[in-house]
Amino acid sequence: MSQLIQTQRSKAAAPIKQGWLAKLELGFAPIANKTRLTLNKSIGPLRVQRPFHPELGAPDCCHVYLLHPPGGLVAGDTLLMNVECLEGSKVVLTTPASGKLYRSNLARQEQCQQQRFHLQDSSSLEWLPPETIIFNGAQGRLDSHFMLQGDAQLIAWEITCLGRKASDEDFDHGELMQSIKVYREQRPLLIENTRIDNAQTAANPAALAGKHVYACMLATVDKLDEQAQKQLLEELREQLACPDIGITLVRGLVILRYLGDNAETVREEFEAAWAVIRPRTLGHAAVRPRIWNT
Structure with missing residues (x-):
């Protein structure tokens, strides 16, 4: 009994850690027939590499790689990112490595990553990050919100891994709250909230059914x-070999969902889907970011 009381006291007295607060504001605009990075304001350990234009078929498209030198979020860390794509800009955003939410502390402080993307009329954004790994004991909050105006076009995906199967580490305690929202002219196209608060929730057949990787890919096709939308869905179903991926069309959004155990597989399938969708919606072939080859 005394040991239990001592444990409870130690938890109650768990120190509150002062984590990193990192902010990044990016702005893009078309200048001299190319999309340029016109705003790059950062606070804390969140940066971007020098933007470049590697596509011969779309020389105006700007590729930018996000860098987070710590490599992941620990207890108390917060990442805030705001991206503004002005009218006519074309942007590809990705990162060189997977995101990580490490084990939190006894105070169960949250690790937050909040992303806001604003797309003005006639702009396009491709948000293509590698997977995010949620370590056992993490207290994560991931929010990605996309606000579209006019005929702005979006292709985006997010891949989430609970635990580390390669290291025989399950996600049996901790919490993850995840939000993905897409609006066009303040009209909701998709509002999705996910909460995983324990191993039982993850194992529930109505939740993740014991799988540890889930993912969502979105593309505007309105x-x-x-007829063209139906043809696109048919081509996607023919091209994608993975039986764990479902494809739907809702409010002008093609939505691909994966539930399984292999992050590499879903990335390969999403890349294949991107190669099909991009020429139809953005008018040029998919060009794989160079950073993915390193």
């Missing part, structure tokens, strides 16, 4: 007519 510029295409109804």
